[in-house]
Amino acid sequence: MPEQSSSEIPFHSAALSSQKALLEQVKNLPGQPGVYRFLGADGIVLYVGKAISLKKRVGSYFQKNDHSPRIRLMLAQVIGLETTVVRSEGEALVLENNLIKALSPRYNILFRDDKSYPYVVITGHASPRLAYYRGALDKRHQYFGPFPNSYVVKESIQLLQKVFRLRTCEDSVFANRSRPCLLHQIKRCSAPCVDLITADDYRSDVNNAVRFLNGKASEVLGELETRMQTASEAWLFEEAAAIRDQINALSRIQDKQFVSSNSSEVDADIVVCVIGSGMICVNLAMVRGGRHVGDKNLFPSHADGYDAPAALEAFLAQHYLDRNVPPVIFCHPEPENANVLAELLGQQAEHKVVLNSHPNGERRVWLDMAIKNAELAILQRSSQTATQHARLGSLIEALGWPDAVARIECFDISHTMGEATVASCVVYDRFDMQPKEYRRYNIEGITPGDDYAAMRQALIRRYGKIAAGEGVVPDVILIDGGKGQLSMATEAMAEVGMSSPILLGVAKGETRKAGLEQLILNDRPAPVVLKRDHPALHLIQQIRDEAHRFAITGHRARRAKTRVTSSLEDVEGIGPKRRQKLLASFGGLQGVKAASLDELKQVDGINSALAEKIYAVLHA
Template identity: 75%
Template sequence: MTTDQDRAALQASLHETVKALPHLPGVYRYLDAAGNVLYVGKAIDLRKRVGSYFQKTDHSPRIRLMLNQVVKIETTVVRSEAEALLLENNLIKALAPRYNILFRDDKSYPYLVITGHDYPRLAYYRGALDRKNQYFGPFPNGFAVKESIQLLQKVFRLRTCEDTVFANRSRPCLLFQIKRCSAPCTHEISDEDYRRDVTNAVQFFNGKTNELLEELEARMQALSAEWKFEEAAAVRDRIQALARVQEKQFVSSNTSEQDVDIIACVESPAGLCVNLAMVRGGRHVGDKNLFPSHCDGYEPAQALEAFIGQHYLERSVPPLILCSPEPDNVAMLMETLSAQAGRKVLLNSNPNGPRRVWLEMAAKNAELALAQRALHSATQEGRLAALIEALNLPDTTQRIECFDISHTMGEATVASCVVFDRGDMQPKEYRRYNIEGITAGDDYAAMKQVLERRYGKIAAGEGVAPDLVLIDGGKGQLAQAEAVMAEIGLGDPALVGVAKGETRKAGLEQLIVAITGNTLQLPRDHPGLHLIQQIRDEAHRFAITGHRARRAKARVASSLEDIEGVGPKRRQKLLTRFGGLQGVKAASVDDLMQVDGISRTLAETIYAALRG
């Protein structure tokens, strides 16, 4: 059979599959010859929707390219289009199909939490939510949460310390002295007053600032009438602090909504950008820009539908979402989000008054982010082109990997691998390797081990081979790289050693090219050198961060392991009770005795050993 005959037979088989599909809502998946999922889609009517792909001839280049690879169609029937949307986005997140637009935002969004303790704690939180605590958010980034905590500390003075610290205080900490905490740990504030402060903080984050201000003003007046002028002055200061907080808000409105998300999608030659701004309790808490993958051929309205479906899949949904432009299938999106939230959720793409200003602001931020991305991309492309020319590399060079080794006198050796690809650093592809089984401080052996572990898998067909490998080091480290590549049979990547100059100053790096052994020193202002410095510095940062974490963990364990009578269980109990080694060191003998299994004799031994 000829290739054309094979293709004709495959097309006939696919058409038969389409004819057998039901007229029901569901999700369909296109697979290639290797069984990889190329695309996931949803449909009200599976037969009509899937059949349209094979009946139309005016598809975009992206769709035509995809259809040429399809050899199998799989479907799942569901009860409604809303269920289809949920299943579709679950599959997109799990499978990351090549032809679906994908918003990679793996980190969970942070929350501000007021715990359910007898003396509630104000804290930053990421993770699953439970009913014991009160959560406010989500926030677009950690900075927004930490800024909110600082505001609340100034106004309401709630505790932020860990439980282990709180339980073991005998006198107020520095935060009490600088008027950022009311010190409930040592009962500097009455239980009733602390509970009132917690209630006021909750009111503030629920957007009831005006009611709170009225309550505080009435309280100030009452205290003044009772001649309690110092207490009245403290309430006055709190009112003034709250007023300053209100003045700092970026978004203000006379409307009644408390929680709103503002989403704008903008397109430019640099790609698509979605700007997500969040208003919580009437306060603008920040925004973030997201750049989707696999977005060629998608219109902003389609991208916005995909973003809303993926973003809110496992997150809380505010009662109002402002979006521009209007996403595709807006009615179905509202139905799905309302069912998920357990209350009505509105999507409004044509608001009036202040809400329209919010949307325009989000769109402007997305435009600025795309402009910055285009400028950054142009800069990186120029640097890469200059590096290719300087090192005489193939024009197709795109992917660069760089390795660095970090240790302290041979202790806790960690190797890092960072990746530059598609015109930028790719943090999600970074990897760290704990180095074991070598002579302490042997950088050559460490480099050999990490390269074997990294490229042994790639030679076996797992992962993507780089076009250029940078080795942070001189001829010795580079020789190890050459030996490893020859041993595993991976001859494609170019190898270059990046050796620091005699004075170890930036700009004096020497580039050692493998095979020829030639040494090249680019001018300090050379764009290609700037790219190498950026990648090398990122590898160094990533390695030293991992090394410090590993070293700290090892030292914590070893310092307690050296004490006779402290086994794994007691060590764990001590670290848990006091929140880490520093807490154990700061504990008194009597404090140590409070831990289950620690006698006075053992407590005295631990106390002496940690202060020896």
């Protein structure tokens, strides 16, 4: 850890005395590297910054008059300052970004990209497994990636299954198989679990998969063609045909690549920052083993007043300081403090890292493509934002709400005949859905199927905390239901002591068709019915449908978990020994569930009556 020392400027109630105290303390700041934090009312951190010289950097805020509107607005709220002295500019950069991630200051640009990226993993078992993986890396296994999204990883696994037929089953299933599974029958697995492939041949397939993931597809294709020719000359036509199918599948995978590189083992990221229509977009593209594996666009929060080099520096620091770093990062434009960033990332990665802002040849094509993708993303987002502005404005006008209405929260209930009831809450704010703010509530202690009680419990649980100061009060609460649900919601909000949110019920029309919804408000004697093509109705449908999707997804997951945990233990007459025999015979619970009655009867100790009981419980 770096050696650090801290100083703190105390708060002052009067703005003038606070300003004088700040100026006095700035005079006494050291000319050393460090991190400073501007504080607002109640000690809230407004901004975190780094400096080569704390005295010069912090002093510049109070000596210049040409600050951007963002900085002027921030300075008007500053009543305190904290500083931390470190040993180098690199340490200041690390500490700055750790504090930004931890505190989320209002005036710092924030890239909310804190999820771990997915990998393809080939395990280190005797019969290695091909799998999707997120999380900390284990040296016993081989990891390929990271990839920009889970879709790319899952698609890669499906393609690799077709070509190399590696197992994807869990170890517990693999160890208990007594016959091949469905994947073997559809030619997606060579069934090493029951020795339908020799250990050497399986290891050869694993090695070919590793080489392909490392960008050596041409070598793999060459060897497969040689093997096919050898098998054909030896009149082993079935083996030759199988290898031919592998070659064809591998060739199709190569054709699917978005970009191919002449350098087969290139690992690099392409990061560009583009500003347009008042928005900042960072496009991150990944090249692994010479193959372009996809990209993603990121729109930071609190980005007003940042130029592209400063925003790009913030992204590189926030994104890579806790992640694997490729040897080369192609970037546009050149980020601020590029040399310091490259040195710091190299120290973290334990290998040299190059930030290249002026590539040539195919690398320049990668960079130009990323710039174009960022520009298109800004155009799309700008169009979507304009649409959402229009929809929200139309809703405010149609229902006579105040212009300040911006945040809408919507609730929905999902269950199956009262089983595994789940309530969802989705959030619409800043003219878009905010998935990171969604919440689900597992409903307990009510009469099964009582939607009123379920909604009441969800509202009290959420807004009881918000009333106590633990969240943001919405402007509107949208309830999926009619007058009864709305009346119940009104009582629940009164119980928690909140009266400010507008409550809006959305009841389906007589035929329950989209476009015939009735909007019910407490201050209106009759429901409001909007035209089918009304922008306000489209916004309400968008939010309600998202709440429904989020609720039913949570309900299905909870229901599946409940049914799996009950499973064989709930079957009368099935003790530990018979349960173990069933699981061993079919390779796990999923295999037992997939078995027919006749297959269940073939297990030692399972008669017709028991087989029927097992089948009934697992298919209830």
